[in-house]
Every structure is written in C-alpha cells, then in structure tokens.
Amino acid sequence: LHPELARMRTLQQGNRLSITPLDPDEWEFITARLVHA
Structure with a gap:
C-alpha cells in the first residue's frame, strides 16, 4: 500500500x-x- 493512499475512503471497510x-x-x-x- 502506498502511504499517499492510506486514508483513501475506497479502502475503508464498508464503502x-x-x-x-x-x-x-x-x-x-x-x-x-x-x-x-
């Protein structure tokens, strides 16, 4: 995982x-x- 995308909503559970x-x-x-x- 790239740190730049760590907070990406797509990667959060339930999205x-x-x-x-x-x-x-x-x-x-x-x-x-x-x-x-």
Missing part, C-alpha cells in the same frame, strides 16, 4: 467502490502513477 469519491490529492497520485507506468 462501495462505485460511489466513493476521491480526494484531489489521491486522484493526482493515481493518475501520475498511470502516466508513468
């Missing part, structure tokens, strides 16, 4: 992936990783 919002910083981290993959 549904399809309706879980992302924090702007989480989105930036994820998209940056995808672009440089």
Whole structure:
C-alpha cells in the first residue's frame, strides 16, 4: 500500500467502490502513477 493512499475512503471497510469519491490529492497520485507506468 502506498502511504499517499492510506486514508483513501475506497479502502475503508464498508464503502462501495462505485460511489466513493476521491480526494484531489489521491486522484493526482493515481493518475501520475498511470502516466508513468
């Protein structure tokens, strides 16, 4: 797990992936990783 995503709501128990919002910083981290993959 990446520390940048440790507080991500999607990873918390009981949340549904399809309706879980992302924090702007989480989105930036994820998209940056995808672009440089």
